[in-house]
Amino acid sequence: MQQTFYKYQGTGNDFVMIDNRQQMFDKNNTKRVQFLCDRRFGIGADGLLLLENHPEYDFKMVYYNADGNESSMCGNGGRCLVAFAKQLGVISNQAVFEAIDGLHHAKINGDIVQLQMLDVNTIEKHDNHVFLNTGSPHHVQFESEIENFDIKTKGAKIRYGAPYNEAGSNVNFVKKLSNDAFRVRTYERGVEDETLSCGTGVTAVAIAMHFLGETDKNQVTLQVEGGELKVCFDVQNNTYSNVWLIGPATFVFKGNI
Numbered sequence: 001m002q003q004t005f006y007k008y009q010g011t012g013n014d015f016v017m018i019d020n021r022q023q024m025f026d027k028n029n030t031k032r033v034q035f036l037c038d039r040r041f042g043i044g045a046d047g048l049l050l051l052e053n054h055p056e057y058d059f060k061m062v063y064y065n066a067d068g069n070e071s072s073m074c075g076n077g078g079r080c081l082v083a084f085a086k087q088l089g090v091i092s093n094q095a096v097f098e099a100i101d102g103l104h105h106a107k108i109n110g111d112i113v114q115l116q117m118l119d120v121n122t123i124e125k126h127d128n129h130v131f132l133n134t135g136s137p138h139h140v141q142f143e144s145e146i147e148n149f150d151i152k153t154k155g156a157k158i159r160y161g162a163p164y165n166e167a168g169s170n171v172n173f174v175k176k177l178s179n180d181a182f183r184v185r186t187y188e189r190g191v192e193d194e195t196l197s198c199g200t201g202v203t204a205v206a207i208a209m210h211f212l213g214e215t216d217k218n219q220v221t222l223q224v225e226g227g228e229l230k231v232c233f234d235v236q237n238n239t240y241s242n243v244w245l246i247g248p249a250t251f252v253f254k255g256n257i
């Protein structure tokens with residue numbers, strides 16, 4: 001049976017979107033998700049999202065990594081799903097939806113989608129890195145040679161090594177550009193490679209940089225391989241709340257497969 005899909009990208013983090021309000025998608029078919037995300041044999045994407053009906057809120061988000069497994073929160077995917085919900089006529093310029101990590105509020109202004117992220121109150125500071133969960137787990141460490149760094153090899157070593165092991169973590173390498181701007185390159189768990197952008201990743205970097213005293217700003221710009229994102233937040237007693245991830249979410253094409 002042919003399946004209609006929509007392709008979206010948020011700063012180069014790309015996704016296959018499927019309208020699953022009729023519950024026609026086989027959610028346990030890992031091989032099918034892998035195929036749809038495959039860049040040679042399928043459509044090609046870092047992940048796949050289902051938009052589903054929700055009894056109380058505007059919609060429900062279900063997210064799979066390119067490896068075919070359902071995973072934790074995807075910030076760029078969430079922003080693209082909000083744009084997709086608007087394209088389908090499910091919402092106008094605001095949304096409240098449920099994802100695996102809880103409720104999210106979102107706002108659309110042109111092609112800019114703002115997504116409210118999880119509050120963060122647990123931040124682990126280690127000798128060479130910071131670890132925190134922004135809906136997905138993130139390891140954050142500085143890398144001064146970020147431009148010429150082998151993200152895939154070095155990221156995989158950290159992602160599969162102790163203490164993360166098989167469950168893994170996403171790995172973000174960061175270079176400070178100014179008091180309120182940072183360059184970020186991310187190795188994504190479930191894609192098992194560098195992606196051009198990671199929304200929960202830049203959120204983790206912005207919070208980690210503030211926590212470490214690398215910025216005293218409540219709004220931080222993150223330059224990623226696929227463009228620019230902003231993260232703003234309130235902070236009190238090391239609790240980060242009212243956290244918003246802001247950036248473009250763009251429809252690319254629609255098709256049947």
Ligand SMILES: N[C@@H](CCC[C@H](N)C(=O)O)C(=O)O
Nearest residue numbers: 071074075076136198199200
């Ligand atoms: N691209 C994502 C992160 C998706 C989740 C990640 N691959 C994981 O499994 O932890 C984002 O934009 O947040």
